[in-house]
Amino acid sequence: MIQHLDVDGVPTLLAPTGGPMHAGLTFRVGTADETLARAGTTHLIEHLALAPLGLADYHVNGMTAPAFTTFHTQGSETDIAAFLTAVCGHLSDLPVARLDVEKEILRTEWSSRGAAAMDEIPLWRYGAQDFGLSSYPEWGLGALTADDLREWTARWFTRENAVLWIAGERVPAGLRFALPAGVRQPVPAASSVLPQTPAYFVNGARAVVLDSVVRRRTAASIFAGVLERELYRSLRQDAGLSYTTTAGYEPRGDGYASLRALADALSEKQDAVLGGFIDVLAKLRVGRIEQADLDATVAKREDSLSTAEVEAARLPSYALNVLTGEPNPTIDEHRAELKAVSLADLHEVAGEVTASALLMVPGGHTADWAGFAAAPTHSTEILQGTTYSSMEGNAALRIGADGVTLLRTDHPLTVRYDDCSAVLVWPDGARQLIGSDAIALHIEPTLFNLHPAAIPAIDAKVPDDRQIAMPARAPDAIPQPKAVVRQPTKPANSTWWEVPAMVLSGVGVLLVGGLSVLLTLAMLLTETEPGEEQLWGAVVVLWLLTVILALPIVKRRRRRRRRR
Structure with missing residues (x-):
């Protein structure tokens, strides 16, 4: 059984373990509580709290997630008490002398991160806010001051907003938490920038990824296991298309998960993997779910509940539920929930998965043929304002009282000032406005015929706390307009018969025109005999015919002059 205790005003969970003693202190704060312009605040505080500890003879670690921050250690009772007491002391009195050093460490950490297939999923679903911020760099680090960090810790790193969990026989003696008083903070409300679902977006990764939001319940976690088995069987065992096929389920803290x-693919097999992946989803959506898959997934979960370490193993997730106020069933209650899951329950979950689905497809592919709508890549709103032309002739920039619109030949990009999550500011005048919907609008003054007051006008409209100073760029990194080369225009409406027609017209003009000239001269140089007056009528007809034959040539020459 997990015991509920209190240590120095902090709710505490204690469970026995047969292995080394370990413990964690979890706070209800993470990246989703930040803003884009201050992204990195919680991670920086986590680093500062650990930095003075240096090299420890026992395991210590810290982790910042979207909704939680945890400090974890493993060692003797004395080690654990010393570690957690020191961490709380550092949180109450941040070692700001290391502020610049830790900022550089975090920048290096971000730059060395390998790109993962799922990294972009949050911003496509949530935008540049709350749960979508995990897709962005920690741009806020540069502007953060010691006072900013102290204010953040005073609000979030408090006794009431923490839970201590210990896998061991007892609470280590001498454990003290020098934390301020506060309040339990709720999980931030999750946003959505998808006008409709199911939706898809294109990514260059060689994988197909599904992201769905479902109600948090046992049937949904079992569905994840069933989906993984079906993907493995269909795409790896039967078709030999994928090597990695995985599925996971992670509670968000707000009653949803x-x-x-994911299914990976070779470049030449991406189309087949995408089709096979969607076929698996369609199969489960219509209720074609194997009882054997349900039984196997439930049996695997039941086995994990039968281990001696089960209570200690679930301490971290148990602590998260305490922080968010979600239920923590007993082991027996959890077993009963597992056994109660039916095929009908999984069919219902499959409907939720499809209804909220966001599919990431490889480059060069779409999923509209399967009923998935393309996620927005441009704006529907075009603002009023002063329009500035591009020096390259392929776009225009409109700066108004409410925001900025980039007018492109394909689709416009608009960011309103009152919905702007951040503005990246370069010393050379370049700006990048990022809307809460993740629309990013980049302005290079060297590429537009801007009035000198245009950029300052934008800066004046965006609050200072949303502006992010970027490092200066080398001169050769600042884009310059390309010379616009006029391409010679091809004759319009030219057809295969034009040239032969011109030849025939020219020959006709020469023959009929020549005959007209000869006959006219003969009539003028000789006296007209009685009865020959009708020959003048023939002369007139020949000249009219000459003019008619010359018309195609005249029209063609006029078209060429107009195109020049």
Whole structure:
């Protein structure tokens, strides 16, 4: 059984373990509580709290997630008490002398991160806010001051907003938490920038990824296991198309959970993997779910509940539920929930998965043929304002009282000032406005015929706390307009018969025109005999015919002059 205790005003969970003693202190704060312009605040505080500890003879670690921050350690009772007491002391009195050093460490950490297939999923679903911020760099680090960090810790790193969990026989003696008083903070409300679902977006990764939001319940976690088995069987065992097929289920803390699945693919097999992946989803959506898959998934979960370490193993997730106020069933209650899951329950979850699905497809592919709508890549609103032309002739920039619109030949991009999550500011005048919907609008003054007051006008409209100073760029990194080369225009409406027609017209003009000239001269140089007056009528007819034959040539020459 997990015991509920209190240590120095902090709710505490204690469970026995047969292995080394370990413990964690979890706070209800993470990246989703930040803003884009201050992204990195919680991660920086986590680093500062650990930095003075240096090299420890026992395991210590810290982790910042979207909704939680945890400090974890493993060692003797004395080690654990010393670690957690020191961490709380550092949180109450941040070692700001290391502020610049830790900022550089975090920048290096971000730059060395390998790109993962799922990294972009959050911004496509949530935008440049709350749960979508995990897709962005920690741009806020540069502007953060010691006072900013102290204010953040005073609000979030408090006794009431923390839970201590210990896998061991007892609470280590001498454990003290020098934390301020505060309040339990709710999980931020999750946004959505998808006008409709199911939706898809294109990514260059060689994988197909599914992201869905489902109600948090046992049937949904079992569905993730069933989906993984079906993907493995269909795409790896039967078709030999994928090597990695996975599915996972992660509670969000607000009564919902993210359900994700992935299947990798070779470049030449991406089309087949995408089709096979969607076929698996369609199969489950219509209720074609194997009882054997349900039984196997439930049996695997039941086995994990039968281990001696089960209570200690679930301490971290148990602590998260305490922080968010979600239920923590007993082991027996959890077993009963597992056994109660039916095929009908999984069919219902499959409907939720499809209804909220966001599919990431490889480059060069779409999923509209399967009923998935393309996720927005441009704006529907075009603002009023002063329009500035591009020096390259392929776009225009409109700066108004409410925001900025980039007018392109394909689709416009608009960011309103009152919905702007951040503005990246370069010393050379370049700006990038990022809307809460993740629309990013980049302005290079060297590429537009801007009035000198245009950029300052934008800066004046965006609050200072949303502006992010970027490092200066080398001169050769600043884009310059390309010379616009006029391409010779091809004759319009030219057809295969034009040239032969011109030849025939020219020959006709020469023959009929020549005959007209000869006959006219003969009539003028000789006296007209009585009865020959009708020959003048023939002369007139020949000249009219000459003019008619010359018309195609005249029209063609006029078209050429107009195109020049």
